[in-house]
Amino acid sequence: MDDRPRYDRATAALDPPFAILDLDALRANAADLVRRAAGKPIRVATKSIRSRPVLERILAMDGFRGLMAFTLPEALWLVAEGFTDVLVAYPTADRQAIAALAADPRAVREITLTVDSAEHLDQLDHVLAAVRPRPEIRLCLDVDAGYVALGGKFRAGALRSPVREPEQAADLAAEIAKRPGFRLVGLLAYEAQIAGVGDAPPGNILLARAIRIMQARSARDLILRRGRVVNAVSRLCDLEFVNGGGTGSVERTVREKAVTEVAAGSGFFHPRLFDFYSGFTGRPAALFALPVVRRPAPGTVTVLGGGYVASGPAGPLRLPQPYLPAGLRYAPDEGAGEVQTPLLGEAAYDLRLCDRVWFRHAKAGELCERFATLHLIEGDTLVESVPTYRGEGRTFL
Ligand SMILES: Cc1ncc(COP(=O)(O)O)c(C=O)c1O
Numbered sequence: 001m002d003d004r005p006r007y008d009r010a011t012a013a014l015d016p017p018f019a020i021l022d023l024d025a026l027r028a029n030a031a032d033l034v035r036r037a038a039g040k041p042i043r044v045a046t047k048s049i050r051s052r053p054v055l056e057r058i059l060a061m062d063g064f065r066g067l068m069a070f071t072l073p074e075a076l077w078l079v080a081e082g083f084t085d086v087l088v089a090y091p092t093a094d095r096q097a098i099a100a101l102a103a104d105p106r107a108v109r110e111i112t113l114t115v116d117s118a119e120h121l122d123q124l125d126h127v128l129a130a131v132r133p134r135p136e137i138r139l140c141l142d143v144d145a146g147y148v149a150l151g152g153k154f155r156a157g158a159l160r161s162p163v164r165e166p167e168q169a170a171d172l173a174a175e176i177a178k179r180p181g182f183r184l185v186g187l188l189a190y191e192a193q194i195a196g197v198g199d200a201p202p203g204n205i206l207l208a209r210a211i212r213i214m215q216a217r218s219a220r221d222l223i224l225r226r227g228r229v230v231n232a233v234s235r236l237c238d239l240e241f242v243n244g245g246g247t248g249s250v251e252r253t254v255r256e257k258a259v260t261e262v263a264a265g266s267g268f269f270h271p272r273l274f275d276f277y278s279g280f281t282g283r284p285a286a287l288f289a290l291p292v293v294r295r296p297a298p299g300t301v302t303v304l305g306g307g308y309v310a311s312g313p314a315g316p317l318r319l320p321q322p323y324l325p326a327g328l329r330y331a332p333d334e335g336a337g338e339v340q341t342p343l344l345g346e347a348a349y350d351l352r353l354c355d356r357v358w359f360r361h362a363k364a365g366e367l368c369e370r371f372a373t374l375h376l377i378e379g380d381t382l383v384e385s386v387p388t389y390r391g392e393g394r395t396f397l
Helices: 003-010 023-037 052-059 072-080 095-102 105-110 118-128 166-178 205-234 247-253 346-350 365-369
Strands: 018-022 042-045 064-069 086-088 111-115 137-142 147-149 154-156 182-189 241-244 261-264 286-297 300-304 321-324 340-344 356-360 373-378 381-387
Touching: 003 018, 003 321, 003 356, 003 373, 018 023, 023 042, 023 052, 023 247, 023 261, 023 373, 042 052, 052 064, 052 381, 064 072, 064 261, 072 086, 072 095, 072 105, 072 111, 095 105, 095 118, 105 111, 111 118, 111 182, 118 166, 137 166, 147 205, 166 182, 166 205, 182 205, 205 241, 247 261, 286 340
Parallel strands: 018 373, 042 064, 042 261, 064 086, 086 111, 111 137, 137 182, 182 241, 241 261
Antiparallel strands: 018 286, 147 154, 286 300, 286 356, 300 340, 321 356, 373 381
16 A cells, blocks of 8 residues: 555544654664664664654664663663663763762663763863762763865864874873773764765765765775774773764774774654665655645645754755655745645645645654654554653753
């Protein structure tokens, strides 16, 4: 059966707006990530899921180990809910959460914080100065995996860690070793310019070629540099893990000997922005339905809501994709609206009031900040309705 009739049938009793997760698609996407990881474990990026019961379902499948959280309050909550091995992959400046971590022995065992400078250590020391006895905080060192060329004039990749070269990483590892109350257990180096940049941008062959050249060069640089960084740091401590990559780079990242695990999140929901990669294809798993509430002109319908724009550099690709029925597009002057969204196209002639239009978000987890519930669909049946983070009153970012 086509997806639209089966989604309509599964959710016939619901009134949109609402969000669904197609479990058949989710499982197919998860299996493909595991295949691409070729035996290395995948740490699940929670920012791209943002639903506790869905995280539980994913971790119950083979091939996944541990979580990559996006804030410390989130990690504390997840550990309180029974999750283990949670890497907070972004530095924290939350004094209360740091104090709460130090006061909870289980959280201290299960949570690893990410640092990239002595300043981060100073800040943690400052908050923890009064804590007696002071627990040993698990740390992960974040290394810049960006691509730099032309003597620094060209740079691709996320602007994150100032630590780039093996000597810099070794210096910071030595500083961590010198200070009581910290244990360096992991390395993180996320190559956003490969993992998060599609190499098949729509309608732009020259850009696609340039991206592929950049990514191939960057991958070559990383094999050497990440390996050297890991060697330099391993002389000073026993690393439990070296994390790299993301959905867009899984098969490439796991080829590096120095990498022990890969991160992935977006690949489970397969949002719009992940359509533009030549190396893999996923099935759209997370969708939201909006109701037709007006028909302002022939060939035009207006749906309620829709302006769920994704983070990142603003542009048309950050808008949700009108997905089913196929062939609908935004009105250029209005885009995706705050309360109402007009949609144009052939398919609009057949839509009536109360019909649904199914959308895909441009990114994965941000959808869950708009909906309290994910309705889980199997075939043409709604099998369970589970809360998102927001549905549990948890909005971390
Ligand atoms: C540190 C880190 N690892 C991995 C990822 C990849 O996540 P995803 O698979 O959801 O694209 C990200 C995304 O920004 C990240 O920040």
